[in-house]
Amino acid sequence: MRRTRWATGMGAGLLALLAVPAVAMADPATLRMADEGQLPVEVGINSIWVMVAAVLVMFMQAGFAFLEIGFSRGKNAGTIIAKILVNFSIAAICFWAVGFAFAFGDGGSLIGTSGFFLAGDNPTADFPLISLPDGTITVEALFFFQFVFCAVSLAIVWGTTLERVKFGVYVIYAIVFSAIIYPIGAHWIWGGGWVAEQFSVQDFAGSTVVHLIGASGALAVLLLLGARRGKYGNDGKPRAIPGHSMPLFGLGVLILWLGWFGFNPGSTLGALDGRFPEIAAVTNLGAAGGVLAAVAVMWLKVRKIDIGMAGNGAIAGLVAITAPSGYVELWAAPIIGLVAGVVVVFGILAIDKVLDDPVGALSAHGLAGIWGTLACGLFTSDRLAAKNAVGEPGLFYGGGLGQLGNQAVGVIVAFVFVFSASFVTFWLIKKTYGLRVSAEEEEAGLDISEHGMYGYPEQFIPAPELVGYSPANAPVGSATPKATTREVPA
Known part of the structure; x- marks a missing residue:
C-alpha cells in the first residue's frame, strides 16, 4: 500500500470535515498489518461502507446524464454522454494529482500544499491509514469518496449551458475547476481552512461545498454564454423549449435520489456507530417534502401536476437536506424539504424570465443549497451539535442567531469566490477559444x-x-x- 507523509494536513482536513475533537493516527502494528494486506476488521468494514457510498455517488453521473438528456431536444441528446464521460475523467486525473492535496493537505488556512498524487514527499512515511472516532478508513477510500463529490459539483455547472456551448469549454473549465476552484472552496469549509476555523460552518455533506459551488460556476458561464436561440421573443418574454423525454428525465431524478443515499449517509465515513441509517432516513424525508411542495405549488398556480417541477422538487429537497443531514432530527427533515420545494418553483419561474437555465440548476442547486445551509442555523439540534462538536445548536433549539450568521458567512464566501474565479475563467475562454457554437x-x-x-x-x-x-x-x-x-x- 502506498504511504504518504501528510498526517498533519489530513488530520486538520478531517477535523473540519467531520467536526470531531481529535484525530488519532494508526499505531505501528496496524500499519504493518496494512502493508501485509491484512487490515483490522473495523478498517475493512468502514472502508467498504465508504467505498459503497462513493460508488452510489459516482452513479449520480448517470442521473445527471438522463436528467439533462430528457430536458434537451433530440438533436442535442448524444453530446451529453460525451460531456459526462470526459468531465468525469478529467476530474479523476486532476483531483488525484493536485485537487485532493489542495483540499485536504497541510498548508494552512488558504490551501493545502502536501499530498500530491496521494504520495507525499517521503514515500516511506507511515501514513496509509486515517483513524477516526467512528473507526478507521484507508486514505484511498477517503480520496475516492471526496473525488466523486468534486465530480458531482462539476456536473452541476453545465446544467445552464445545454444546447449551445462548445465542447472544448468543458475540457478547459473542468481542469481549472477540479484542480483549483473546487479544492480551494472545499479546503476553506471542510479542509481546516479559514472559514471552518473562524466560523464553524455546518455543512455535513455539501449543500454549499458541492451544490452551491457548482451553481455559482453555472451562473458565471450562463451570464457570458447567453440564452438559446428562440428562447426569448421580440417582446422579451420567455418561450418554452420542451425537453424531448420526460421519462428519461424522471429516470435521472430517481437515480440521483438513489445516489444521495451515498452522498449524505456516506459522509459519516464510518459504519460502526450506526449513524448512517438515521441520516438516510433524514435524507429521504427531505426529498419527499420537496416533491410534495413543488407539486402542490404548481397545482395551485396552473391546476396541473407539472412533471418537471416534481422532479426539480425532489432535487431541491435533496440539496437542501444535504448540509443539515447530520445535524437535524427526523422531524425537521420534511420541513426543510417542503421549503426547498416552494423555493425551487418560484426560483425557476423567476429566473426563467431573464436567464435561460434549461434544467433549473440555479434554483435546484443554488437557491436550495443556500436554504439548506441556512437551515442548519435554525434546525441543528443540541444533541447532534454536541455529538459532531461543530458550531452551536440552531435558533429553534435555543442557540440564538450566532450559528445562522455563521452559515450565512459560509454561503457568501463560497459564492463570491467561486463565481468570481469562474467568471474570470469563462471570460478568458470566451476571448480566446470562444464559448458558443455558431x-x-x-x-x-x-x-x-x-x-x-x-x-x-x-x-x-x-x-x-x-x-x-x-x-x-x-x-x-x-x-x-x-x-x-x-x-x-x-
Whole structure:
C-alpha cells in the first residue's frame, strides 16, 4: 500500500470535515498489518461502507446524464454522454494529482500544499491509514469518496449551458475547476481552512461545498454564454423549449435520489456507530417534502401536476437536506424539504424570465443549497451539535442567531469566490477559444455539429439514407435535414 507523509494536513482536513475533537493516527502494528494486506476488521468494514457510498455517488453521473438528456431536444441528446464521460475523467486525473492535496493537505488556512498524487514527499512515511472516532478508513477510500463529490459539483455547472456551448469549454473549465476552484472552496469549509476555523460552518455533506459551488460556476458561464436561440421573443418574454423525454428525465431524478443515499449517509465515513441509517432516513424525508411542495405549488398556480417541477422538487429537497443531514432530527427533515420545494418553483419561474437555465440548476442547486445551509442555523439540534462538536445548536433549539450568521458567512464566501474565479475563467475562454457554437451549428444540433453523429439517427435522417450512415458522411450545417430546425423558431 502506498504511504504518504501528510498526517498533519489530513488530520486538520478531517477535523473540519467531520467536526470531531481529535484525530488519532494508526499505531505501528496496524500499519504493518496494512502493508501485509491484512487490515483490522473495523478498517475493512468502514472502508467498504465508504467505498459503497462513493460508488452510489459516482452513479449520480448517470442521473445527471438522463436528467439533462430528457430536458434537451433530440438533436442535442448524444453530446451529453460525451460531456459526462470526459468531465468525469478529467476530474479523476486532476483531483488525484493536485485537487485532493489542495483540499485536504497541510498548508494552512488558504490551501493545502502536501499530498500530491496521494504520495507525499517521503514515500516511506507511515501514513496509509486515517483513524477516526467512528473507526478507521484507508486514505484511498477517503480520496475516492471526496473525488466523486468534486465530480458531482462539476456536473452541476453545465446544467445552464445545454444546447449551445462548445465542447472544448468543458475540457478547459473542468481542469481549472477540479484542480483549483473546487479544492480551494472545499479546503476553506471542510479542509481546516479559514472559514471552518473562524466560523464553524455546518455543512455535513455539501449543500454549499458541492451544490452551491457548482451553481455559482453555472451562473458565471450562463451570464457570458447567453440564452438559446428562440428562447426569448421580440417582446422579451420567455418561450418554452420542451425537453424531448420526460421519462428519461424522471429516470435521472430517481437515480440521483438513489445516489444521495451515498452522498449524505456516506459522509459519516464510518459504519460502526450506526449513524448512517438515521441520516438516510433524514435524507429521504427531505426529498419527499420537496416533491410534495413543488407539486402542490404548481397545482395551485396552473391546476396541473407539472412533471418537471416534481422532479426539480425532489432535487431541491435533496440539496437542501444535504448540509443539515447530520445535524437535524427526523422531524425537521420534511420541513426543510417542503421549503426547498416552494423555493425551487418560484426560483425557476423567476429566473426563467431573464436567464435561460434549461434544467433549473440555479434554483435546484443554488437557491436550495443556500436554504439548506441556512437551515442548519435554525434546525441543528443540541444533541447532534454536541455529538459532531461543530458550531452551536440552531435558533429553534435555543442557540440564538450566532450559528445562522455563521452559515450565512459560509454561503457568501463560497459564492463570491467561486463565481468570481469562474467568471474570470469563462471570460478568458470566451476571448480566446470562444464559448458558443455558431448559429448554424446550434440550429443543426450539437450532436451532428460537434460529434458528427446523431443521438437519434432515425429521427433526423430519412430511412433510405441511414444505409451506410457514419460520422464521416453525416450531414452538417445547412445539409442537416429540416427536422432538426423545426422545433423552436429562431
